[in-house]
Amino acid sequence: METFRLTKNRIKDYLSNGKRLDGRDADEFREIVIETGISKKAEGSARVKIGKTEVLVGIKMDVGTPYPDSKDAGNLMVTAELLPLSSDRFESGPPRFEGIELGRITDRGIRESKFIDLKKLCIIEGEKVWNIFIDIYSINDDGNLMDAASIGALVALRDTKIPKYDEKEGKVIFGEWTKDKLPLSKAVPLSCTIHKVGNCLIVDPNREEEDASETRVTLALSDGNVVHSMQKGNEKEFEIEEFNNALDLAEKNYKKLYPLIKKYIE
Amino acid sequence: MRNEEFENEEIEQEVEVESEKERKVVIPGEVIVKGHDYLPGENTEKRGDSIVALRYGLAEEFRGLVKVIPLSGIYTPRRGNVVLGIVSNLTFNGWVIDVGAPDRAFLPLMEVPRFVNKNDIAEVMDIGDAVAVKIWSVKRRSIDLSIKSRGLGKLEDGMIFKINPNKVPRVIGREGSMVSLIKEETGCNITVGQNGYIWIKGEKVEDEILAKNAIMFITERSFVSGLTDKVKEWFDKQK
Numbered sequence: 001m002e003t004f005r006l007t008k009n010r011i012k013d014y015l016s017n018g019k020r021l022d023g024r025d026a027d028e029f030r031e032i033v034i035e036t037g038i039s040k041k042a043e044g045s046a047r048v049k050i051g052k053t054e055v056l057v058g059i060k061m062d063v064g065t066p067y068p069d070s071k072d073a074g075n076l077m078v079t080a081e082l083l084p085l086s087s088d089r090f091e092s093g094p095p096r097f098e099g100i101e102l103g104r105i106t107d108r109g110i111r112e113s114k115f116i117d118l119k120k121l122c123i124i125e126g127e128k129v130w131n132i133f134i135d136i137y138s139i140n141d142d143g144n145l146m147d148a149a150s151i152g153a154l155v156a157l158r159d160t161k162i163p164k165y166d167e168k169e170g171k172v173i174f175g176e177w178t179k180d181k182l183p184l185s186k187a188v189p190l191s192c193t194i195h196k197v198g199n200c201l202i203v204d205p206n207r208e209e210e211d212a213s214e215t216r217v218t219l220a221l222s223d224g225n226v227v228h229s230m231q232k233g234n235e236k237e238f239e240i241e242e243f244n245n246a247l248d249l250a251e252k253n254y255k256k257l258y259p260l261i262k263k264y265i266e
Numbered sequence: 267m268r269n270e271e272f273e274n275e276e277i278e279q280e281v282e283v284e285s286e287k288e289r290k291v292v293i294p295g296e297v298i299v300k301g302h303d304y305l306p307g308e309n310t311e312k313r314g315d316s317i318v319a320l321r322y323g324l325a326e327e328f329r330g331l332v333k334v335i336p337l338s339g340i341y342t343p344r345r346g347n348v349v350l351g352i353v354s355n356l357t358f359n360g361w362v363i364d365v366g367a368p369d370r371a372f373l374p375l376m377e378v379p380r381f382v383n384k385n386d387i388a389e390v391m392d393i394g395d396a397v398a399v400k401i402w403s404v405k406r407r408s409i410d411l412s413i414k415s416r417g418l419g420k421l422e423d424g425m426i427f428k429i430n431p432n433k434v435p436r437v438i439g440r441e442g443s444m445v446s447l448i449k450e451e452t453g454c455n456i457t458v459g460q461n462g463y464i465w466i467k468g469e470k471v472e473d474e475i476l477a478k479n480a481i482m483f484i485t486e487r488s489f490v491s492g493l494t495d496k497v498k499e500w501f502d503k504q505k
Contacts, residue, residue: 004352004396004426006465014471021475208427 003211011212012198022206027249029204029257034151034264036159043177044160046264048152050204052142054086057152058135059160063172066122066129074121074129078107080136080149087141105191105231106136106149109220113189113228116157120183128170130162132182143210146218147203150191155264157182187222188265189229192253194219194246196238201246203253217246224254289324289335298325298332307333323432341431341461343367343409347401348418350426350463351411353391358384361391363399363411366431366461371409373399379414396421398457398465417457424455424467425474431462433485436493443494444484451501452477476504 011021018026030051039045044059066073080103082090095103110116121130134156136149161177195205195213205213214236220229227247232238238246292298297316306312309321310332319325323336343349343365351371355362360374375382382390391397397420402412413419429437437458438445449456454468454477464481468474483500487493 002352004463005394006396006421006423007425007427010425010471010474021471021478023475 003208007208008212011209015197015200015202018200020202020209024204026200026202027252027256029253030206032151032257032260034155034261036155036264041175042156043163044156044158044182046152046156046159047139048148048155050144050148050151051206052140053144053148054139055145055148055152056137056139057149057156058137059156060133060135061160061163061172062131062133063123063128063165063170064131065127066125070118071126072122072129073118074116075131076107076111076116076118076134077131078103078110078134078136078153080106080138082138082141082145086138090138090141101231101233102145102149103136105146105218105229106134106153108229108231109150109189109191109218110134110153110157113185113187113220113222113226115154115185115187115189117183117185123165141207143206143208144193144204146193147191150220151261154188154190155261157184158265187226188258189220189222190254190258190261191218191220192250192257193217194249196236196242196246201242201249203249217243219247219250221250221254224251224258289326291323291337292319292325292334293322294320298334299327303330305331307331309334309336336432338430338432340368341366343369343371343401343404343461345401345403347460348398348457349401349461350396350398350421350457350459350465351461353393353395353397356387356393361387361397363397365399365401365409365411366428366463367409369407369409371399371401371411373397373411373413377411377413391420396426396465398459421457421465424465425478426463426465427478429462429464429481429485431460433488434458434460434462436488437464437481437484439494444497447494447497447501448477448480452480479504 014021033049035047037045038047039058042058043061046057048055080099082099084090084092123129134153138145160182162180164173164176164178166173193216195202195216197209197212215234215238217232219227221227296319298319300316302315304317306317311318311320317332319334321334321336322338323334325334349365351363351365353361354364360372363371363373365371378390398418399411399413400415400418402410445456445458452468452473454466454473457465466474466477480497484497
């Protein structure tokens, strides 16, 4: 069931005094817990918890043919599935808007920042390349799945070992891994979603705050100030000045967040 | 004091029964007791000579009557329950209200005690408004509502949040002791709907947050006995 309008108004009123109902500051994240290597079958995996929000991310690799427009590069595919067990708002069946958007935003941050050097994943140009599948599953939704999915994808990619490949047969030997890691860049494109609730900008909203949010923008930043991708969501608009503030907030947030996940990424 | 009477009505409905006897956690299909000396109560069934649980919860036996107090699951509406809902649709003769139950509930226009222009019922309650209602009857696929008792009607101001509906009796406490303790300590008006929605309105938002945290404290410790004293201690610590 939707959050009540009364509660949304309370959140907005209280936020106009700079306070949030759960006592956090506007630019404060909930506690982040990260676990890697949680799946034995996947090439790489991670579990990320932000407060009560929880996602699982798994990486699978396979050998396939490249796309005609990028014959010398590996393929990257990101899919997100919002499981019905994670919220009373998600139903089983083909992915809906939220699920598709979640996958796409995560995909764009990783792809546009060239975090994975896809050119190095080419086996025979025009014929055989590595496919990377990033699968995101929501386990519990208490708001801010976007950032949880992004952190999860980055950590899981870093955890990934390339599986053994039989060149004669042209097959991947599943269940056996080489010692090689994925060719990843040093700059980490960390996503940050900024929500506008009333006239205030906040990060890491919980479920109720996300419902009260009128507009949001997801930015993937690396090195704290290089913007790789940007996606605005919801129906309302940002003023120019507000957007500048959002950029500043994203930069500030990167500096706070990156040290927390650094040890899983380096 | 509109909410005082309100509370008393709720207490009649589902009061926490705190017995000294041991309660056993059971899962659906589990045999609770055997023998012909027992009668099946709420959420149980008689199969052969044994009483079997139908829900996950705490099994309790009192004078031969065996029942299960559920610990999880969605709200099942019952006649006389006071619940909080959200107006989800307007029709020519009333409002459709979402009370968090599997079926939609209907509030007829006739229930409003004053004159209402039939062409503009949104003036009284519009889509998205929060409302406190009482369940008048539960039929096969529909629920009828009433707002004629005191304390019911559209809720203005304050905030609403949800808890597990199975923990509502604990939040209300024995004869409303728990909810009056929270009211006393925080100075807030509180309405606990049997469907797990709780409305809090205080003078300051800080009071409302304190009341909310207290209720969260209770729901997290619903197994603990002597909870009222623990909540008192908790309040002392907050100061």
